[in-house]
Amino acid sequence: MTQAVLDRPTGQERSFVRVQEIIQECGASESALIPILQRIQDEYRYLPEEILSYVATVLDISPATVCGVATFYAQFSLVPKGKHVVRVCDGTACHVRDNRALIESVRKRLKITGKQITSDDNMYTLEIVNCIGACALAPAVVVDEQVHGQMTGEKILKLFNQIDAKDKEAEK
Amino acid sequence: MSKEFITVDGVHVELNGEKNLLEVVRKAGIDLPTFCYHSELSVFGACRMCVCEVEGRGLQATCSTPPSNGMVIKTNTDKTMRIRRMALELLLSNHCGDCPSCSKNGNCRLQTLAQRLGVTKVRFPKPQFSHEIDDQSASLVRDSGKCILCGDCVRMCKEVQGIGVLDFVGRGWDAKISTAFGKSLADVECVLCGQCATCCPTGAITVKSEIDKAWKAIYDTKKTVVVQVAPAVRAALADHYGVQSGELAMGKLVAALRRLGFDRIYDTSFAADLTTVEEGTEFLGRLASGERLPQFTSCCPAWVKYAEQFHPSLLNNLSSCKSPQQMFSSLAKKHLPETLGVEAENMVVISIMPCTAKKFEAARPEFAENGVPDTDIVLTSQEVIRMMDEGGIQFNELAPESLDMPFGIKTGAGVIFGATGGVAEAVLRLATLGADRTSRKIEFHEVRGMEGIREAEVMVGDKNVRLAVVNGLANAKELVAKVESGESSYDIIEVMSCRGGCIGGAGQPLPNDMAARERRRKLIYECDSLQNLRNAADNPYVQEAYTKWLQSPNSHVAHELLHTAYRHRRRLSGQVIDVQESTNVDAQKVCIKVCVGTGCYTKGAYNTLHKLMARAEKKGYTDRLEIKASFCFENCGGGPSVEVDGNLHSDVTPDSVDKFLKEVVEPKLGLGKQLVNH
């Protein structure tokens, strides 16, 4: 965990000033910890270690407690996430419809290996999640909060190409 | 009011205000097993060992069930036993099981309960699990492979010590107990009091052993091994071995240590007398001038570290006296070689302490001369018991022997340092003596006891002195908050990190619960009342030490040797937040780090940072600044602290940002006066 945070990409300017604003908006008290973490995660796309320490300082609680909350809820991530988050459903329905092959082609396309979940260029993060309630569409994939049903390896590659093209467009 | 009863296994048991069924069952003489229940901690109810059948309600965890009149409960049924055995089997299947080589072997609750409940085989396969070992701190070793997730350490640190170094992280199968970000205890705000280790049922948190180092020194024929024994150790040994008195236990320990090969055996209580004289004199001085009050005691290293991390503004109020352990070692290293006729480099100073934090204290750089620590090795009571076992010593058979001179002479005042309230009482005995030394009040029962916070008022000369005595850091936290807010005011405050004082230190033998601490407390005061001399000022060897070496209390020489200074200390190691990176690759850049650690944050450091960025932007040189937020430069007294290209600047308040930019930052950017004021 620590390693991944230290290795976080440079050149991505993060807004520390926003953190202070978020804390002020939510109220600097322990009871506001979860909403604060949610909004910081929206800002940074993950929860950097140093920022968690800062939150602990401002809320006057122990950093271990903040760490405990940040690791308890599946919605939080302590490692950097890519710009696009791809969630492949691993509920029973999707599982029996061979989502394994799907996962494999995503991993290959993103060149991620072992325990890695984010591509080296920080563009994509792959998450394997529990049933997302779209069993009728199995196998299902959620890309940036949008559900895509009856996915195949081929279809998902096409989707990646589209996203890449859109990103390039936006850069110009 | 009519009496209330419940029925436990057919026996009527009267209710007497017990908070839960478990306490009632134990009162009825049935030792229900538990892992996660401690009377001093909040109820967690996770281990399921304490389940009983309650008529009409089925199976209940007794630790979290309040007793009510007429309840009928059965502790030993097919169901309850099956559940307990199953819970144990599950715990064992997820445990490394390296018992023979574990330092908790023989003292481990997992082991004992498995044996007691007849769990002889584990039917579940052992999953792969990691042994993460943290042995980086001076005092404690954590081994995740032995953790059963009872959460006792988490609650101990949070509730009794008010710190919260440890917490549960992750969930489900991945759940474990961890410090913030999995750092070592050496790199977080842990004060090394070791109280977490006193309640850990297994070997997941244990005392870091220096036994090997001690044997090595003893086996080295060139070395003269000098040892000091702290006051609280004798009480714990007496209790552990069932010896009637602390004096007797001390005599037997001296005999044992001689047999094991220690060369000179002294009493830390002698140094405690010296501490009382130095600290009492310091206090009377402050009382007369009214400066730096309240005076806080400084003999508990866990409290000192706590204050350094959490209360930078109080450091000036701490007594500058070293602790008895360190006073002893300074004096020993400086003067004993000559007295004993040995080469200084061939003398090893070992201390036997009730305390894990003393290991950290001994390693503090300010307590070393040319890199050689004054105290070379710190052994806890637990370790010394193990050494006696290794050496085959039969403690109970030994005839007591007497300590060596000159540092073997003590007064009762030096002995009570081992219990909460003892330092305060020792200082009171001295302070009320008066110039003509006629007042002979010895016992100050108002400062004795086991309550977390105690207060008293005592006349010292014509002054009414207000004292507070606190034990347990959560209590200290509460008291300090009241002092800082002005709600309470005192002249002198004694702080001991461990509940009960050093008698409850984490180096003491197990069980180390409140009942054991209460027994040890009695033994300490008995020891005190047996002494002919009970006022530190009357210790003849302390007087001689002044004549021979130290001149007078608080003299220049005494200050050099027996006093110290404190420093601001960061809570977490190495973290910086990038706030703004410099984008200008051509021009020379300046790196600015603003501290947002607690000390600086509360003094407005965030506003300093914010204003700094806004002003730089307005002045148009933002792209040449690299701005970072950093955690604690250990300069909290001078906060807000700002570092510019490696140089630390103090007191950069939001109001002084303009001046700071003009005088410190702009010259570095090569910007002249013309830029200013626009």
Ligand code: SF4
């Ligand atoms: S040693 Fe003391 S401060 Fe450190 S984790 Fe244990 S209880 Fe907390």
Ligand code: SF4
């Ligand atoms: S109270 Fe005594 S045993 Fe406990 S940490 Fe302080 S000095 Fe050590």
Ligand code: FES
């Ligand atoms: S908080 Fe310690 S220097 Fe800032």
